[in-house]
Amino acid sequence: xxxxxxxxxxxxxxxxxxxxxxxxxxxxxxxxxxxxxxxxxxxxxxxxxxxxxxxxxxxxxxxxxxxxxxxxxxxxxxxxx
Amino acid sequence: xxxxxxxxxxxxxxxxxxxxxxxxxxxxxxxxxxxxxxxxxxxxxxxxxxxxxxxxxxxxxxxxxxxxxxxxxxxxxxxxxxxxxxxxxxxxxxxxxxxxxxxxxxxxxxxxxxxxxxxxxxxxxxxxxxxxxxxxxxxxxxxxxxxxxxxxxxxxxxxxxxxxxxxxxxxxxxxxxxxxxxxxxxxxxxxxxxxxxxxxxxxxxxxxxxxxxxxxxxxxxxxxxxx
Numbered sequence: 011x012x013x014x015x016x017x018x019x020x021x022x023x024x025x026x027x028x029x030x031x032x033x034x035x036x037x038x039x040x041x042x043x044x045x046x047x048x049x050x051x052x053x054x055x056x057x058x059x060x061x062x063x064x065x066x067x068x069x070x071x072x073x074x075x076x077x078x079x080x081x082x083x084x085x086x087x088x089x090x091x
Numbered sequence: 092x093x094x095x096x097x098x099x100x101x102x103x104x105x106x107x108x109x110x111x112x113x114x115x116x117x118x119x120x121x122x123x124x125x126x127x128x129x130x131x132x133x134x135x136x137x138x139x140x141x142x143x144x145x146x147x148x149x150x151x152x153x154x155x156x157x158x159x160x161x162x163x164x165x166x167x168x169x170x171x172x173x174x175x176x177x178x179x180x181x182x183x184x185x186x187x188x189x190x191x192x193x194x195x196x197x198x199x200x201x202x203x204x205x206x207x208x209x210x211x212x213x214x215x216x217x218x219x220x221x222x223x224x225x226x227x228x229x230x231x232x233x234x235x236x237x238x239x240x241x242x243x244x245x246x247x248x249x250x251x252x253x254x255x256x257x258x259x260x261x262x263x264x265x266x267x268x269x270x271x272x273x274x275x276x277x278x279x280x281x282x283x284x285x286x287x288x289x290x291x292x293x294x295x296x297x298x299x300x301x302x303x304x305x306x307x308x309x310x311x312x313x314x315x316x317x318x
Contacts, residue, residue: 079239
């Protein structure tokens with residue numbers, strides 16, 4: 011069994027209203043050195059062993075988990091018990 | 092003319108859409124549950140607003156993976172009118188029938204009020220009953236209505252006259268003030284504002300009514316030619 015940790019982030023240049031709100035809140039808490047905040051998503055997907063695991067995960071991300079118009083994704087694969 | 096109003100779990104503007112075509116237009120219409128759908132006999136497909144699958148993952152993303160999507164694509168390919176409003180627009184984007192994506196509104200607020208739209212293209216099967224650059228009042232009701240596409244796509248949309256409606260006063264941060272776009276072929280329209288909520292003057296405005304009348308007029312002409 012594999013545990014896949016997937017990070018989905020907004021592409022550079024795509025406006026992130028949520029990140030902007032969090033940034034403003036951090037600044038109002040007087041973390042005055044906060045320059046920018048971008049909010050993304052983190053997912054854990056458990057997969058049984060299969061051939062071409064990576065290309066399968068790529069397809070999952072392209073088809074559903076991320077929207078390639080606005081988002082990028084990265085992932086790591088770990089052994090899970 | 093026979094309309095299919097597709098109902099997903101979480102759709103909530105399906106009955107308004109049904110009312111617009113069935114009661115106001117006086118045409119045949121069915122509320123079609125997304126699982127049991129056979130769309131072959133319908134002349135037009137309407138994707139209503141709402142929160143399909145609770146907007147999980149991204150608005151419209153889960154609905155865009157359901158079995159019925161293949162049939163909607165087929166209808167679109169066959170040239171049938173496909174209209175997606177609000178969540179219906181988001182589904183059309185997620186299934187790739189229209190370019191771009193939706194982001195949360197610039198000010199993160201869910202907004203529900205009338206907006207003035209400008210009819211940018213009145214030479215479509217959806218807008219032929221409007222005048223070019225006509226200003227119309229149509230309500231919006233969305234949290235994720237901030238349309239985004241890259242500059243290249245925006246240029247293509249402009250070059251091909253695919254931008255059908257823009258906001259007079261951009262409420263949500265959409266690029267190019269975009270409120271509604273269509274595919275290159277001109278038979279798939281997605282828009283965030285709700286024309287089905289503006290079909291009776293008694294209830295505020297009836298500027299949305301002509302959108303449905305346009306579809307019908309177009310269909311009648313096509314039908315007469317084919318007959």
